[in-house]
Amino acid sequence: MQEMALECISARKVFYIRKETRPTAKPSTEWYASPGERDVGGQAVAHAGAGRAEPDAHAGAGERERGAGVGSACAGVRCNSNGCLDIRSACNGGPDSRASRGTGTNGRHRGRLAVSRAVATLFPKSVRVEAVSGVTFSVKRGEIFGILGPNGSGKSTLIRLISTLLLPDEGEIRVFGHDVVRERFAVRRLINRVSVEAAFFKKLSAMENLSYAARLYDVDIRWARERAIDILKRLGFSESKAYEPLEDLSRGMQQKVAVARALLTSPVLLLLDEPTTGLDPVSKREVQDYVLEVRGSHDTTVILTTHDMQEADRLCDRVAIIDQGRFVALDTPARLKAGLAKNGETVTLEDVFFTLTGKALKESRLEEEDYSD
Amino acid sequence: MIELVREVRRSYALVERNFNLIKRYIGWEIVFLVYTVVNTLTIAFIGVNPAGGGGGGGDRVLYLVVGALLWGFLSVLFHEVAESVQWERWEGTIEYSFMAPMKRLSYLGGVCLYAATYGAVRTVVVMLAVVSLFKLDLGSANLGAAFVVLLLSSLSFIGVGLMAAVLPLLSPEKGSQAAHILEAAILLVSGVYYEVDVLPAWLQPLSRLSPATYTLRAARAALLQNASVRDIGSDLALLLAIGVVLIPLGLKVFNWGELHAMRTGKLKRSG
Numbered sequence: 001m002q003e004m005a006l007e008c009i010s011a012r013k014v015f016y017i018r019k020e021t022r023p024t025a026k027p028s029t030e031w032y033a034s035p036g037e038r039d040v041g042g043q044a045v046a047h048a049g050a051g052r053a054e055p056d057a058h059a060g061a062g063e064r065e066r067g068a069g070v071g072s073a074c075a076g077v078r079c080n081s082n083g084c085l086d087i088r089s090a091c092n093g094g095p096d097s098r099a100s101r102g103t104g105t106n107g108r109h110r111g112r113l114a115v116s117r118a119v120a121t122l123f124p125k126s127v128r129v130e131a132v133s134g135v136t137f138s139v140k141r142g143e144i145f146g147i148l149g150p151n152g153s154g155k156s157t158l159i160r161l162i163s164t165l166l167l168p169d170e171g172e173i174r175v176f177g178h179d180v181v182r183e184r185f186a187v188r189r190l191i192n193r194v195s196v197e198a199a200f201f202k203k204l205s206a207m208e209n210l211s212y213a214a215r216l217y218d219v220d221i222r223w224a225r226e227r228a229i230d231i232l233k234r235l236g237f238s239e240s241k242a243y244e245p246l247e248d249l250s251r252g253m254q255q256k257v258a259v260a261r262a263l264l265t266s267p268v269l270l271l272l273d274e275p276t277t278g279l280d281p282v283s284k285r286e287v288q289d290y291v292l293e294v295r296g297s298h299d300t301t302v303i304l305t306t307h308d309m310q311e312a313d314r315l316c317d318r319v320a321i322i323d324q325g326r327f328v329a330l331d332t333p334a335r336l337k338a339g340l341a342k343n344g345e346t347v348t349l350e351d352v353f354f355t356l357t358g359k360a361l362k363e364s365r366l367e368e369e370d371y372s373d
Numbered sequence: 374m375i376e377l378v379r380e381v382r383r384s385y386a387l388v389e390r391n392f393n394l395i396k397r398y399i400g401w402e403i404v405f406l407v408y409t410v411v412n413t414l415t416i417a418f419i420g421v422n423p424a425g426g427g428g429g430g431g432d433r434v435l436y437l438v439v440g441a442l443l444w445g446f447l448s449v450l451f452h453e454v455a456e457s458v459q460w461e462r463w464e465g466t467i468e469y470s471f472m473a474p475m476k477r478l479s480y481l482g483g484v485c486l487y488a489a490t491y492g493a494v495r496t497v498v499v500m501l502a503v504v505s506l507f508k509l510d511l512g513s514a515n516l517g518a519a520f521v522v523l524l525l526s527s528l529s530f531i532g533v534g535l536m537a538a539v540l541p542l543l544s545p546e547k548g549s550q551a552a553h554i555l556e557a558a559i560l561l562v563s564g565v566y567y568e569v570d571v572l573p574a575w576l577q578p579l580s581r582l583s584p585a586t587y588t589l590r591a592a593r594a595a596l597l598q599n600a601s602v603r604d605i606g607s608d609l610a611l612l613l614a615i616g617v618v619l620i621p622l623g624l625k626v627f628n629w630g631e632l633h634a635m636r637t638g639k640l641k642r643s644g
């Protein structure tokens with residue numbers, strides 16, 4: 001088998017999302033005055049560009065589409081870590097809101113506006129979201145490779161591209177030399193995946209769900225049942241629970257079953273998309289230890305996304321930080337931290353994350369407030 | 374050859390899973406079975422004394438009962454196949470099932486195998502209930518030939534089901550409802566409860582396209598006139614031919630739909 005477990009060359013994935021117009025558009029003056037508005041239109045592009053200028057040295061080329069609004073404060077899409085908002089409607093808000101108050105606008109104009117609004121509501125425009133934009137990296141066999149990034153930065157999309165669930169728009173991804181598009185079947189034999197939400201037939205028991213998974217992979221069913229119990233016990237899951245409907249188990253317990261499902265088929269490339277989100281500290285440790293053990297004993301390569309910086313620090317040989325669909329850094333945790341350390345102060349992976357994704361804590365709080373209004 | 378055996382074993386995953394699910398919804402299964410029996414009885418009573426008088430009686434009851442039973446079977450088959458994807462999408466398991474190293478034919482074959490078994494069991498239960506209630510005379514019925522009709526018609530309905538199964542991949546929330554349109558159209562043109570001659574001339578060509586038309590004609594010949602397999606040979610051959618065309622076509626449509634979902638991210642949105 002090849003030394004390189006995964007090669008990802010300029011992978012790109014774009015989604016087109018139908019989005020509604022913002023129902024309560026604010027008058028333009030108010031809109032621009034709000035503190036979060038540094039991110040509007042032209043400034044948004046400049047800001048994002050500047051934020052990315054430095055880390056871009058590590059990342060691939062190619063501009064992430066963020067609306068056509070360079071230089072115009074009214075056109076375009078406003079983005080933060082939660083995604084993008086089309087602000088065209090907000091800009092219409094100026095004249096619109098005046099119209100609705102009946103100041104200086106005639107009835108015909110108002111009628112036209114109402115019609116165009118109705119049309120926009122019934123047939124919303126699609127917004128282009130580039131979830132993964134030209135990501136290039138490779139992972140060696142036996143490595144644990146971490147992907148960190150804010151919400152909506154493209155981690156899960158990247159994992160889905162690797163796991164043959166999404167077709168890339170551009171670029172090439174190979175798992176042990178097999179192309180994920182052309183040799184889908186061969187890739188599927190080698191991989192398995194845990195996603196952040198445990199997807200199961202919730203009326204069935206853990207055992208029934210695991211048997212189903214084992215049969216789909218044509219794993220010997222008796223062996224699979226024994227191994228499932230072993231794995232579950234190893235993850236701190238009591239055997240008697242394995243026969244209860246999954247809907248009656250807590251989220252964390254379901255997540256452990258999801259981990260067991262992925263390991264049951266002995267994948268050589270294990271894709272873990274936030275496997276420990278929602279687990280208590282002890283369970284988290286159990287899963288982390290097991291991942292390390294599996295890597296050690298089965299020579300499994302692991303790709304792990306997480307929001308837990310300590311977990312990344314503890315498990316990963318190398319870590320990539322992804323922001324708005326691009327890798328902004330890729331190195332060992334130690335070197336990432338060393339790169340930021342000044343005058344011997346201790347730097348955590350969290351500091352690195354904040355610096356590279358361009359978000360100081362205060363800034364991200366402001367954005368949250370702005371979105372929730 | 375070994376690979377074929379493995380694929381068959383993989384298909385069995387679907388059969389086992391679905392029967393496990395039935396066990397968990399056993400109460401509802403009984404409710405729906407009772408509903409089907411009641412429904413079939415209602416239709417049978419129309420045969421006893423049709424509205425406005427006219428020739429009621431044994432053969433007419435059997436005529437309608439055969440229509441109701443067959444339609445029950447075909448629609449179970451069609452629905453189970455068409456809704457399998459919808460269900461997996463709803464539970465979120467679809468990504469895991471589709472990520473398995475398994476041919477789509479085996480996956481869908483498993484779904485169909487389950488659907489045919491389940492549909493046949495239900496039909497037999499309903500048939501026993503109706504036959505005993507109406508004391509229907511099956512003395513001049515060729516049950517063996519009727520079984521062959523059921524088997525061959527399953528092929529074409531699986532083909533149609535595969536095409537309907539793709540709908541939830543195109544529109545996750547509303548797609549499966551669109552499958553009902555297809556079903557209603559087949560019911561209209563296939564002569565389930567009436568002879569297709571009563572249809573207006575412009576609808577009659579459609580009835581010739583529907584596999585249900587031949588299924589019903591052949592099944593009635595077998596059950597009402599004791600026709601042998603040879604007597605209904607031409608209808609059986611037609612059913613086989615339609616199945617042979619529709620199944621690969623259905624698979625092709627399904628594959629196309631799956632690729633579309635993988636391109637647009639419709640298998641699953643979040644997580």
Ligand SMILES: Nc1ncnc2c1ncn2[C@@H]1O[C@H](COP(=O)(O)OP(=O)(O)OP(=O)(O)O)[C@@H](O)[C@H]1O
Nearest residue numbers: 015083131150151152153154155156157638641642
């Ligand atoms: N199936 C889809 N259809 C449409 N848009 C999608 C789809 N999947 C992801 N996106 C969009 O792509 C972007 C990246 O999403 P993704 O789920 O990959 O982020 P993430 O880094 O995994 O976030 P989180 O940390 O919240 O899990 C988001 O803007 C999201 O809205």
Ligand SMILES: [Mg+2]
Nearest residue numbers: 155156196644
């Ligand atoms: Mg995610």
